[in-house]
Every structure is written in structure tokens, then in C-alpha cells.
Amino acid sequence: xxxxxxxxxxxxxxxxxxxxxxxxxxxxxxxxxxxxxxxxxxxxxxxxxxxxxxxxxxxxxxxxxxxxxxxxxxxxxxxxxxxxxxxxxxxxxxxxxxxxxxxxxxxxxxxxxxxxxxxxxxxxxxxxxxxxxxxxxxxxxxxxxxxxxxxxxxxxxxxxxxxxxxxxxxxxxxxxxxxxxxxxxxxxxxxxxxxxxxxxxxxxxxxxxxxxxxxxxxxxxxxxxx
Amino acid sequence: xxxxxxxxxxxxxxxxxxxxxxxxxxxxxxxxxxxxxxxxxxxxxxxxxxxxxxxxxxxxxxxxxxxxxxxxxxxxxxxxxxxxxxxxxxxxxxxxxxxxxxxxxxxxxxxxxxxxxxxxxxxxxxxxxxxxxxxxxxxxxxxxxxxxxxxxxxxxxxxxxxxxxxxxxxxxxxxxxxxxxxxxxxxxxxxxxxxxxxxxxxxxxxxxxxxxxxxxxxxxxxxxxx
DNA sequence: GATTCAATCAAACGGTTGTTTGAAACATAC
DNA sequence: GTATGTTTCAAACAACCGTTTGATTGAATC
Numbered sequence: 001x002x003x004x005x006x007x008x009x010x011x012x013x014x015x016x017x018x019x020x021x022x023x024x025x026x027x028x029x030x031x032x033x034x035x036x037x038x039x040x041x042x043x044x045x046x047x048x049x050x051x052x053x054x055x056x057x058x059x060x061x062x063x064x065x066x067x068x069x070x071x072x073x074x075x076x077x078x079x080x081x082x083x084x085x086x087x088x089x090x091x092x093x094x095x096x097x098x099x100x101x102x103x104x105x106x107x108x109x110x111x112x113x114x115x116x117x118x119x120x121x122x123x124x125x126x127x128x129x130x131x132x133x134x135x136x137x138x139x140x141x142x143x144x145x146x147x148x149x150x151x152x153x154x155x156x157x158x159x160x161x162x163x164x165x166x167x168x169x170x171x172x173x174x175x176x177x178x179x180x181x182x183x184x185x186x187x188x189x190x191x192x193x194x195x196x197x198x199x200x201x202x203x204x205x206x207x208x209x210x211x212x213x214x215x216x217x218x219x220x221x222x223x224x225x226x
Numbered sequence: 227x228x229x230x231x232x233x234x235x236x237x238x239x240x241x242x243x244x245x246x247x248x249x250x251x252x253x254x255x256x257x258x259x260x261x262x263x264x265x266x267x268x269x270x271x272x273x274x275x276x277x278x279x280x281x282x283x284x285x286x287x288x289x290x291x292x293x294x295x296x297x298x299x300x301x302x303x304x305x306x307x308x309x310x311x312x313x314x315x316x317x318x319x320x321x322x323x324x325x326x327x328x329x330x331x332x333x334x335x336x337x338x339x340x341x342x343x344x345x346x347x348x349x350x351x352x353x354x355x356x357x358x359x360x361x362x363x364x365x366x367x368x369x370x371x372x373x374x375x376x377x378x379x380x381x382x383x384x385x386x387x388x389x390x391x392x393x394x395x396x397x398x399x400x401x402x403x404x405x406x407x408x409x410x411x412x413x414x415x416x417x418x419x420x421x422x423x424x425x426x427x428x429x430x431x432x433x434x435x436x437x438x439x440x441x442x443x444x445x446x447x448x449x450x451x452x
Numbered sequence: 453g454a455t456t457c458a459a460t461c462a463a464a465c466g467g468t469t470g471t472t473t474g475a476a477a478c479a480t481a482c
Numbered sequence: 483g484t485a486t487g488t489t490t491c492a493a494a495c496a497a498c499c500g501t502t503t504g505a506t507t508g509a510a511t512c
Binding site for chain 2 (some may be wrong): 465468469470471472
């Protein structure tokens with residue numbers, strides 16, 4: 001690890017962020033204590049409060065550091081698609097790929113958080129910590145607006161409600177997968193698949209969500225058949 | 227609440243289980259303290275340790291009480307389908323419906339946990355608390371084996387690996403939905419849909435997961451195109 | 453060289469956690 | 483009525499939590 005001059009003696013704040021990032025994704029926010037963080041970062045216990053103010057603020061800090069590059073990339077990918085489409089709708093598959101490719105790029109670049117941050121972000125979306133509920137959204141406001149618009153355009157046969165349902169399902173699958181949550185491991189099934197490699201995940205994930213999103217419209221009044 | 231003689235003065239252990247069930251789903255396991263539980267159950271603080279031994283054991287107790295009826299129902303639903311199919315594969319849609327119908331039955335029967343338990347169970351599957359990682363599986367061993375076999379039979383064109391991936395994605399969406407985790411609420415999108423009604427969830431969920439599971443086989447060597 | 457200011461440190465803060473204790477209350481059996 | 487065993491109770495337990503304190507360090511400024 002202490003190879004060349006790679007990251008000889010990093011900034012204290014950065015070391016804290018790195019340690020917190022890894023520990024939050026491993027144990028979750030609440031189960032990660034200040035002592036664990038400062039011990040791993042090899043800094044004094046008081047350093048977190050000195051540099052960030054509080055544990056909650058540190059949590060935010062972990063995200064604000066990484067989120068901008070990710071959202072820029074995702075929006076940029078969509079920009080390119082829409083420019084090439086010249087006003088025509090971009091296919092659902094391309095839209096989903098654009099989003100996941102951004103995540104894959106980050107996952108393969110340790111300097112922008114690598115796979116650890118992708119997993120942490122995904123896990124955070126799923127578990128919805130109250131700490132981030134107000135502070136996070138504005139970071140990706142543009143991203144959401146753009147992708148929502150693009151999918152609505154690609155799926156004109158779906159009304160707003162059904163589109164919301166399906167996007168909800170799709171991103172549930174996406175974030176669970178990227179979070180490394182192999183649900184099947186809970187079941188006795190032996191885990192043949194390596195659910196931790198983001199690229200491999202995307203390979204199987206895209207066809208699944210595309211099929212789900214483009215499925216025939218749910219019959220009106222369905223559910224009344226019970 | 228204290229209507230007729232409905233549940234006049236419940237057993238202490240039962241009152242604890244009910245309180246814990248509701249609080250765990252509302253705040254999560256770690257964020258729910260013994261004081262919160264005993265206060266809501268209107269019992270003494272020491273009662274939990276007296277009747278259950280520990281907080282972890284109480285967590286297990288909450289599930290063991292409810293899980294057997296649910297799994298029985300799910301297996302029973304599948305039994306009926308397979309009997310009617312007379313050796314022929316049961317369709318993916320029917321299989322998924324069989325599983326969700328069991329959850330819906332529980333959700334509409336307060337005596338077997340109601341919607342609260344369905345949400346708690348789903349949330350627990352997603353978050354995968356270490357406490358339950360060893361104690362839970364044997365409860366639904368049969369259920370998993372039966373459903374895994376049925377889906378494999380219904381989707382013979384998928385190899386074991388791709389089937390595992392897709393089941394993983396499908397159940398990610400299912401449990402997230404039943405957990406009441408509307409991922410979209412995190413995004414600025416105004417929540418038009420009521421993501422808490424299990425029956426409504428199932429209406430939109432079934433077509434989505436069926437389409438995802440029955441999507442064309444992912445091309446071999448996919449992912450190498452990067 | 454004295455001053456200033458940000459950074460680090462050991463130590464302690466008040467509060468909450470899950471758990472344990474030993475006495476009191478209760479019901480049941482003899 | 484006495485004895486027995488179970489359940490409830492207020493109180494305290496040690497351990498950990500996030501945070502604060504005040505002294506100490508080190509480098510930059512005048």
C-alpha cells in the first residue's frame with residue numbers, strides 16, 4: 001500500500017473521508033462509530049468534529065465529494081445520445097446504458113471513488129437515511145429531470161403513474177445490484193454468481209430492466225380481478 | 227382500540243412482539259431501543275430480557291412467530307398450480323402471482339401480521355441484518371427450493387447463472403416494493419403513486435418482473451463489447 | 453525572536469445503549 | 483396459612499455513543 005509516493009501522507013480530512021466511505025458501506029452509517037473511523041484513518045478522535053463539525057456532516061461530506069463527477073458524467077452521456085437522435089426518442093436501452101455506464105466509469109476509477117462509492121451510493125438510496133433526505137436531492141436534480149424526461153419520451157404508451165411505478169421497480173433492481181446486495185445469498189441457493197463486479201452486473205441488468213420497462217401496458221382496472 | 231373484549235389484555239410477550247414489530251419497520255432494528263419497545267408495549271424494561279433473553283433474540287422472535295404461516299401459504303399456492311399443470315411447466319406469471327398472493331393474504335390479515343409484517347420482512351431481506359443471517363434461512367428453505375425449481379422449469383432457455391441474476395433482480399424489485407421503499411421519493415419527482423398499498427403494488431409489479439424474467443437470453447460473451 | 457493561527461492531542465463530558473440485579477407482587481399448590 | 487414458582491418492578495450496571503474542552507504542537511507572519 002505504501003508503495004511509491006502514491007499517496008504518501010494524505011490530507012487529514014481526505015483520510016477521514018476515505019475511511020468513512022469504506023466503513024459506511026461495510027457496516028452502515030449507524031453501526032459505524034467515530035472511533036472506528038478515526039482509528040482506521042489514523043487520526044485523532046476529535047479530528048472529525050474539527051474538520052467536518054459532526055458525524056452527520058461527515059456523511060454529507062462523503063457524498064458531496066463524489067457526487068458531482070458522477071452526475072456530470074451521467075448527464076453528459078445522455079447529452080450525447082440526444083444529440084445523435086436529433087429530436088427522435090432515445091431508446092430505453094440506450095438511456096439505461098447511459099446511466100449505468102456513468103456508474104461503471106466511476107466504479108473503475110479509484111480517484112473518483114471506485115466501486116466502493118458506487119456501492120455506498122446505491123446502498124444509501126435504498127436505505128434512505130434521514131440524514132441525507134434533505135441534503136442529497138439538489139445534487140442530482142438535473143440528472144433526475146433529464147432522465148425522467150427521456151424515459152417518458154421513450155415510453156409514450158405509459159401514463160405518468162405507470163411510468164413512475166416501473167421506474168421505481170427498475171431503480172430498485174439497479175441500486176440493489178450495484179449495492180452488492182445479492183438477495184439470493186439469503187436464500188439457501190449457492191451463490192454461483194459474482195454479484196460484486198459492476199460490469200458483469202450491468203451485462204445482465206440492462207436486458208432485465210429494459211424488458212420490464214417496455215412490457216405491455218398493464219390492463220386498466222387490473223387488480224380488481226381479486 | 228380497547229373496543230369489545232377484542233384483545234383485552236394481551237400476553238406480555240405478545241405485546242412486546244407487537245410493539246417491536248411496528249417499531250422495527252418504522253425505525254429499523256438498530257435505531258429501535260429497548261426503552262422504545264417496552265414503553266410502547268407498556269411493560270417493564272426488563273421484560274424483554276426476561277421473556278426473550280436479548281434484543282437479538284427478540285428480533286428473531288418477531289419473525290419466527292409470523293414466518294411459518296406465510297411460507298405455508300406460498301408453498302400451498304404453488305402446490306395448487308403444479309397440480310393443475312399436471313407435469314407441464316407453470317408459467318412465470320402464475321409463479322410470481324402465487325408468491326405475491328401469499329404476501330397479499332398476510333398483508334390483509336392483521337392476525338398474521340398484516341401489512342406491517344410484510345413490510346418488515348421485505349425490509350429485512352433487503353438490508354440483510356447479520357443478526358438474522360443464520361437464523362432466518364431454515365424457515366423458508368422449502369419455499370425457496372420449490373420456487374427455484376418451478377422458475378427453472380418455466381424458463382428452460384436460461385442457464386443457471388442467468389436465472390440467478392434475474393431472480394436476484396426480480397426479488398430486489400419485489401422486496402423493495404413491499405417494503406414501501408419508494409425510491410423515487412428520493413428524487414425530486416412528486417410521488418403521484420401510493421406505494422404502500424400491497425395490492426396496488428402487485429398489480430404493477432407482476433407485469434414488470436414477468437417481462438424481466440422472460441426477456442430474451444442475454445447474448446453470450448456480452449460485456450466483452452466494452 | 454515574538455506573535456498568531458490553524459491543527460493535533462489526551463482526556464473528559466453528558467447521555468444512551470443493552471443487560472443485570474434483588475426485592476416485591478402474584479398466582480398456584482399443598 | 484404456608485410454601486413454591488413465575489412474573490413484574492425500580493434501580494443500577496458497565497460499555498459505548500457523539501461531542502467538547504483546554505493544553506500543546508508546528509508552521510507562517512510580522
